[in-house]
Amino acid sequence: MNKKIDVDLILKNMPVSTKIVGEIIYFDEVESTMDTIKRFADSNTKEGTVVVAGLQTKGRGRFGRSWISERDKDVLMSILLKPDYHVLRALNMAVSLSITDTIKKVADVKPTIKWPNDIRVNGFKIAGILIEVDALSSGTNCFVGIGLNVNSNPNNFSKEFEATSLFSERLISFDINRVLSLLLQYLDARYNSIGTSDIVGEWKNNLDTLGKNIEIFSKISDEKYNGKAIDVANNGDLIVKLTNGSIREFSSGEVTLQQ
Known part of the structure; x- marks a missing residue:
């Protein structure tokens, strides 16, 4: 069982080539993956660049809330996407579904989505999404942050978070590199399917x-x-x-x- 994030293993676990997901940059510790990727991203940064961290000291979610996680236990990542402006609303649906796809595949549990993008299992939050957009003269830089509780113990969190994790649901540890690999594959596929599939219908069917x-x-x-x-x-x-x-x-x- 691989307990630490390893970019080589993530790439090795990806059996199919991806159309968007590109360079994966790993940091042992950052304040937040979102702030990190935004610091070095410009109009020349390739779409699909991914920042992954072992620990966030100031992770954040929607409405400025803190995102709490344990070192090397969870998926903490951000990716740079450059979608056409008119599909930005569908992007949230695609990202949400990529997370539910991943959870179903690795843990065999049934996740749901609390509108607009809280991913839950048995009524407890297991993943969150943060999307921030920068308009550039050359197009749109869209930063997507994803936090997925994998091996963390929610009992270590404050009760106010009402959180769970894959470990908590199945009482087994998961290979964090395999989870990241699958998530990136599903994210790539869902992102590329925007406009060609009934993404609204699928997203709606997963809403609780x-x-x-x-x-x-x-x-x-x-x-x-x-x-x-x-x-x-x-x-x-x-x-x-x-x-x-x-x-x-x-x-x-x-x-x-x-x-």
Whole structure:
């Protein structure tokens, strides 16, 4: 069992050539993989460049929250993509599905997606995604950060995180290099399928949010709304029937599922 990240092993475990995923740069420790890749990325940096770390000291998720992990236990990575601007909304779906693909393959458990991109197993968060976009004169640099709890013990985390890991779900340790290899393969395939597959339908079928009573906090209006999640639009917006009977679409926000 390989306990440390090894780029050579990651590449060796990738039996098929990838169209986008390219150079993999490993750091033993960084503040965050997202900040690291953004520091050296410019218009000349090749799409598909990947930064992987053994430990993040200041990892972050959506809304500026901390992302906690243990050294050499989890997937901590960011990748530079340069998609056409009109497919940015589909990118979130592709990345989410690449993570669920990976979890199903390596652990034989059924993950779900809490809108818009929290990956969960049995109601507990196992992976998160952070997407940040820089508009350049030559196009769009899109930085995708992924954190996937693999061998960490969620009991070491604060209760507020409500987290799990592949180890916690199956009570066995996983080869971190194989997990990374599979994730990069699935990410490459999902990214290249945007526009040619029913990615919206697949993403929708994996959502655990639809049909549930929810509270959603909108950063745009700085307000909380209550209602029932009834559908998603083709662009990924969440369609909610509010308690006052009106229908509203949300392009972003933080969802809490109501009991």
